[in-house]
Amino acid sequence: MKIRQNARHFASRKALELPVVSDVVKSKLVDMHTGIFLKKAEEGRREERKERLDAFFDATMDSYLAALQAGAPEAEAREITHIQSNFDFYNHGWTEMMEFPSDELEEHYERYETFFAEHDITIADPLGEFAPDEMPDAPSTPEKLDDPEHPFAEGGFADDVYVQGDDGEIRVGGQDDPENVDISDAVGVDEGEA
Secondary structure: OEEEOOHHHHHHHHHHOOOOHHHHHHHHHHHHHHHHHHHHOOHHHHHHHHHHHHHHHHHHHHHHHHHHHOOOOHHHHHHHHHHHHHHHHHHOOOHHHOOOOHHHHHHHHHHOHHHHHHOOOOOOOOOHHHOOOOOOOOOOOHHHHOOOOOOOOOOOOOOOOEEEOOOOOEEEOOOOOOOOOOHHHOOOOOOOOO
16 A cells, blocks of 8 residues: 655654543544545535544554554554555445555455454454444445445555655655654644644
């Protein structure tokens, strides 16, 4: 999968691992991801999906931290959460929101199969043990699976994590964690976003 990576990602990661500030950052990250993916949804479907997306992305923050604690680099830990999201989009027939084509689902699963199996994550159950006790549902559009359209998907990146930096350059595997991370760069921390 192709994802972006910059100083804000590293700052948000560090902030998620700290007491107090982690709740603010997590909430802002959930809001941000819900907003990004709702813009990809059909206009008439956005409101009915919002509550589920909020809960889903909140749960993926826990899988992100678990992947980091298991030793995954930042880009891979974040990619895991994006793959989980794409599994859920696929399961609901929300193909217009997918980031990679549905015919690459298995390949993405297999790359992180060890982590997914450890946490009971499958394509059919994308949150596994990270699922909240009560998960809001939203209407599915299974008819889209017959002839899926993926206007925002980029295929051909299923064999590794591909990271596009601020310079536009695409690197396999992403960047190493920087030595000096400024937490004020994290989503939701600076005064302009609080």
